[in-house]
Amino acid sequence: MIMENEDYEDWRGRKADTSKHGGVIAAGFTCVVEVLENVVFLSNAINFVAYFMKSMHYPAAEAANMVTNFMGTSFLLTIFGGFISDSYLTRFKTFIFFCILELLGLILLAVQAQYSKLQPKFNERPSKSQAVFLYFGLYAMAAGVGGIKAALPAHGGDQLDHGNQRHISAYFNWYFFSLCTGGLISSTVMVWIQDNEGWKLNFNISIGTLSLALCIFTAGFPIYRLKRPGGSPITRIYKVFASAIRNRKFSPPPKTDILGESSSARTTRGKLRFLNKALMDEKITTAEVEETRTFLWLLPIFASTILMNCCLAQLQTFTVEQGNMMNRKVKNFMIPTQSLTMFPLIIMLASIPLYEHFARIIGAKQRTSGISNWLRPLKRIGIGLALASVSMAAAAVVEVKRRKEAVNNGAEISVFWLAWQYLLLGVADMLTLGGMLEFFYSEAPDSMRSMSTALSWCSTAMGYFISSVLVTIANSISGAFGRKWLAGHGLNHGRLDLFYALLCVLNFLNLLNYIFWAKRY
Structure with missing residues (x-):
């Protein structure tokens, strides 16, 4: 495929010049911006539960549901952002619009955190006006996140030669690396700031960070090539x-x-x-x-990846609860619960350079700008789905050991036993989400690349929602036979290992379904 220069323009609306517009540097701007944007999104999402409980005085269950709904809505709204980007605005303008919208949401949340009049009194729920203020800021931020995550990766891909699939593949790998870098900063530096300095400073830093991301992205406008919107x-x-x-x-x-x-x-x-x-x-x-x-032929591949994201949802729910009941001490340092997510992020960050090194070796041997069959997105997604099933098997084994030690001996095993499921799921996520971003972008119609790329994020959102449904179904069925697997009185009295085993079997069946569709693509 040749570069479709007639479909691209510069910032003045003139036909893009390949010698001046696009290229690796222009694509690199999006990776830098994604680090900053993901720091803002995840640092707030990770600790919203604590903020809603301690500052806004919502009950724990309601606060947890509010965060789940916020994250699910953010990812689902990528479809709306992608639609706007493909239909009416360039991806450059779409990013700027939704970034400003996210900034507006953050400013409203910061104002509420600063002024006691906008917060409920001690041990009282927020008034209607306080709740409206909170939800307006929260979902303005969610809408902004949705638009950014739809437009930004597609904008970066537009800067590269679509005839060189290896460059496209490398870009989406490093974009995913940037995504994980932002997540790592969120789960370490930002968690420490929130725990030690409070929410006011956190919101102020988030506003400054996102403003910096907007400035950096806008600074690249002279060298960007912009895809003309093609209507609805x-x-x-x-x-x-x-x-x-x-x-x-x-x-x-x-x-x-x-x-x-x-x-x-x-x-x-x-x-x-x-x-x-x-x-x-x-x-x-x-x-x-x-x-x-x-x-339409992309949709079966999209549907086959949803169940894998149910496994990822466990890293922020039951796996964190497991970690709370394990030994988190490293000498005199206690690992914060919110920072447990740094383990899969570190694994993913390490795996991407290794993957790129492996890909370059294969490319050098083939002496071609193409990519090996085993490095193609569909194969990578398939390997990732297989590892997701294996990770749940490992998680079940670890939970059996943790529960046995806790119930029989009253002992806590090391939290580093969770490294097995973090390792396997970390690599699985790198292969699957990275492969999905590349696959949906590369295979989508030219006029629908933002919407198609958004399918990757929608898969994540639906995985989180379906995870909650599976928990409810598992409890209903197991409760009918005597005892709920995931009862509310602690993991030691439940059977989380059987729930993990169920996810292992379901993901294996889902892998067979994926292979069926992938072979026919």
Whole structure:
């Protein structure tokens, strides 16, 4: 595939010049910005539960649900941000708009944290006006996060030559590295600030950090190449579906070749043939049918990754609860509970340079700008899904050991026993999420890259929501047979090991489902 220069413009709206616009440096701006943006998002998300409980006086269960809803909404709104980016604004303008929106939300939260009149009295719930102020700031921030995470990775990918898949792959790996770097800073430095200096300083630092990210991103405008928005893809998909249904009784016209069609379109041309009946309508073009077909064929891959994110949800819920009941002392230092998430982040940060080194060795041996079959996104996602199943098996074994020592001997085993599930899930996340970002960007129709990339984040959100559903179902079924696996009176009285075993089996079955669809892509 050649670079589609006719679809790109510079900041003045003129045709982009490949000698002046785009390239590795322009893509690198997005990686730096992602570090800062993710520091802001995760540092607040990690400790919102404590803030809602201690400052806003919400009950623990309600505070936990508020955080879950905030994170799920943030990730689900990436679809909306991607739609705006693909349809009406360039990804550059989309980032600026949603970054300002997130800043607005942070400022409102900071103002509320600064002034006692905007906070409830001791042991009282917030008044309606205080709750409205809180929720307005919280969900303005969530909407901003959704737009940023949809537009930013796609904007970075737009800066590179789409004919060199190895460069695209390397970019998304280092983008994921930046994501993890921001997470590591959040779970260490920012957690310490929140615990020792309070929420007022935390919000002020978050505002300054996000403002810096906005300034850095904007500073690159002279060298960016900007993808022109192509109108609403949802409208085009609806038109194709409506036309195909209207003409379902007619034979479709002969297949027409498309000059310069993408590799993803050529891959899916023989699939979902019923859409060809939309071509009976003279207002529907072959390109629109192929765009619809390509996007729809991405959805089974997307659906196959959701269950893996249920496993990741455990790292912020039950795994943290396990850590609280284990020995967290390292000499005279007690590891903070919120900082347990640093373990998978460190593993992911270490795995990405190793992966890139391995990829360069293979590329050098092949002497090609392409990538090895084993490094292609679909293979990487598959390996990640397999490791997710293995990680849950390891987690079940560790929980059996922890519970046995706690119940029989009253002893606490070292928190570093959790390293097995952190290691396996960390590598699985690096392969799966990194592979998804690259796959959905590279295979998506040119006019839907932001929306398609957003599918990666939607998979994360749906994984968190489904995790809660699985807990409810597991408790209902196990309770009918005598004792709930995940009762509310402590892990030592439950059977978290059986829940982990259930996730292991479900993820293995999901892997088989993924292989079915991946082989047919």
